[in-house]
Amino acid sequence: MTGIRNVSTPPPTHLLHAVLDATAEAVLLCDDQGTILLANAAAHRLLPGLLTIREITDDPDSFDRELHGRPLRGRRQPVDDAHDVWTVHDCTDETARLAAIAEERERTAFLVEASRRLSASLHRGRCVRTTVELAAAHLADAAVVVLPPARHRVEWVRAVTGSRFETGVMKERDAESVPGLSEALAGFPPVPSRWLDQTQVPASLLPAGFGEIGALLVTPLPGNGVPAGALILARRAPGAFAESEELQARIFAARAGGAISAAVLYQDQVETTAILQADLLPPDLPHIDGLELAGAYRPAKDAARIGGDFYDAYPRTPSLSPSGTDAETMVVLGDVVGKGPKAAVLAGKVRQTLRALRLLEGRPEPLLRVLNQALMDPRDRTRFVTMVLASMVRDGDGWRVTAASGGHPPPLILRARGGVEAVPARGTLIGVTGPIRVETATVRLGPGDLLLLYSDGLFEARGGVGGRDAYGEDRLADSLASCRDMPAAAVVERLEQLVSDWINGAGHDDIAMLAVRVPPRISENGYHPASFRRAR
Numbered sequence: 001m002t003g004i005r006n007v008s009t010p011p012p013t014h015l016l017h018a019v020l021d022a023t024a025e026a027v028l029l030c031d032d033q034g035t036i037l038l039a040n041a042a043a044h045r046l047l048p049g050l051l052t053i054r055e056i057t058d059d060p061d062s063f064d065r066e067l068h069g070r071p072l073r074g075r076r077q078p079v080d081d082a083h084d085v086w087t088v089h090d091c092t093d094e095t096a097r098l099a100a101i102a103e104e105r106e107r108t109a110f111l112v113e114a115s116r117r118l119s120a121s122l123h124r125g126r127c128v129r130t131t132v133e134l135a136a137a138h139l140a141d142a143a144v145v146v147l148p149p150a151r152h153r154v155e156w157v158r159a160v161t162g163s164r165f166e167t168g169v170m171k172e173r174d175a176e177s178v179p180g181l182s183e184a185l186a187g188f189p190p191v192p193s194r195w196l197d198q199t200q201v202p203a204s205l206l207p208a209g210f211g212e213i214g215a216l217l218v219t220p221l222p223g224n225g226v227p228a229g230a231l232i233l234a235r236r237a238p239g240a241f242a243e244s245e246e247l248q249a250r251i252f253a254a255r256a257g258g259a260i261s262a263a264v265l266y267q268d269q270v271e272t273t274a275i276l277q278a279d280l281l282p283p284d285l286p287h288i289d290g291l292e293l294a295g296a297y298r299p300a301k302d303a304a305r306i307g308g309d310f311y312d313a314y315p316r317t318p319s320l321s322p323s324g325t326d327a328e329t330m331v332v333l334g335d336v337v338g339k340g341p342k343a344a345v346l347a348g349k350v351r352q353t354l355r356a357l358r359l360l361e362g363r364p365e366p367l368l369r370v371l372n373q374a375l376m377d378p379r380d381r382t383r384f385v386t387m388v389l390a391s392m393v394r395d396g397d398g399w400r401v402t403a404a405s406g407g408h409p410p411p412l413i414l415r416a417r418g419g420v421e422a423v424p425a426r427g428t429l430i431g432v433t434g435p436i437r438v439e440t441a442t443v444r445l446g447p448g449d450l451l452l453l454y455s456d457g458l459f460e461a462r463g464g465v466g467g468r469d470a471y472g473e474d475r476l477a478d479s480l481a482s483c484r485d486m487p488a489a490a491v492v493e494r495l496e497q498l499v500s501d502w503i504n505g506a507g508h509d510d511i512a513m514l515a516v517r518v519p520p521r522i523s524e525n526g527y528h529p530a531s532f533r534r535a536r
Helices: 013-021 041-046 091-118 122-136 173-174 180-187 243-276 339-355 362-375 473-481 488-503 529-535
Strands: 028-030 038-039 063-065 070-080 083-090 142-146 153-160 164-173 213-221 227-235 293-297 308-314 329-336 386-394 398-406 412-414 421-422 440-447 451-456 511-517
Touching: 013 041, 013 308, 028 041, 041 083, 070 091, 091 243, 122 142, 122 153, 122 243, 122 339, 142 180, 142 529, 153 173, 164 173, 173 180, 180 227, 213 243, 227 243, 293 308, 293 488, 308 339, 308 511, 329 339, 329 451, 329 473, 329 511, 339 362, 339 386, 362 386, 362 398, 386 451, 412 473, 421 473, 451 488, 488 511
Parallel strands: none
Antiparallel strands: 028 038, 028 083, 063 070, 070 083, 142 153, 142 227, 153 164, 213 227, 293 511, 308 329, 329 386, 386 398, 398 440, 412 421, 412 451, 451 511
């Protein structure tokens, strides 16, 4: 038989005391006036010198308070009419555990927010400014990003908690005097904060009036093979950064360095392709009365893989041929097969040829046929181009669009009322064979409707969970449908961001887009009717 036996003879007093002393909680036996009659060992340790429970609480049943630096929780249990038992629990460990959980949640939330803000831009300067602003707000009283030296000069960007960022330049030898900075810029692991002499930091590195530095931390900003710079954190309070704070700073620096490095790589690609494709993409689309135009071009990830995507827009132009038809307003987007300078050269040839031919022939179908003959090269049948042309003529409060395609993905129309339609223009590749097949399609764009021309790099971009799924034409149509009532520029920007999120830094082909929107009707009170739909 097991269990607790009832015994008629009570155990000795010393055994009762031993049982009470074995408990971790303080146990107090009090009379009806709160005077302590009996206390175990934990009570003597937590509440030394306490004579009555009323010295620490006026509540007859419970209390939660801090005493002697410890958070305590007390609860009363009546024994009889004249006696009560108080149990007092030391909540130090529990409080510390909850504080650690809250701190970890706060750190995680900060890193999530930092990642979101850092990934929102592919501009190096914005990434650097975001880095110092986040670091100054969450990691220290002041933060400085020091960029890699160039021509014996070092650029820096700094921020102080609650203030705007500042920029400046210092001599390379002055940067070398900052403890741990040379090592960080070289990509070596960070030196522990406790080993750094903060008094060696040049006063010019921090804003005037910052005061003495109580703690210093210097960590590299890891980049794509080479450091993207270094992050300096300064705190007024004395005492080195804790290990957990150093770890947090290193994790943040890794994300910031990755974002800055990605922005630098992207800018390098843009500069390289801008040189090679100077004649392919205009710096600005022309102003055409009655239309909104917006374009975007994103080169392939590898700066050496220069493709031949291009787009353009031409206002209405009188024909130079006595028997020719005036060249109506026209938009065009094309994609030259291949990569590198050869594709760029062919794209330039296509664009310049098209610019000249449309002065003689303004209709899309014959224009494509003439262009095909002009581009055919019997010595090289492996180079060709896909293209879509769309001539546009005013039609009341809208535009009549006649589209012709040379083996290119069909344009999409986002209707003002909602819904996406494909323009059924079809045809064969340009520059491969003799006579080509061209099937034109005529549609009408009403107020608020948008026409989107795009290259296949947009829907063939691979990413997603496994990094292998194509963005796809269905997803592209759904994404475009979500852009209802947006201006043309906003539509292009949103589609570009959605695809960027999809590929998540992976390689991709050139991506080009051209959006043409008919401005919506403006009511008598100056508002677009769609704004009332959104407000409801």
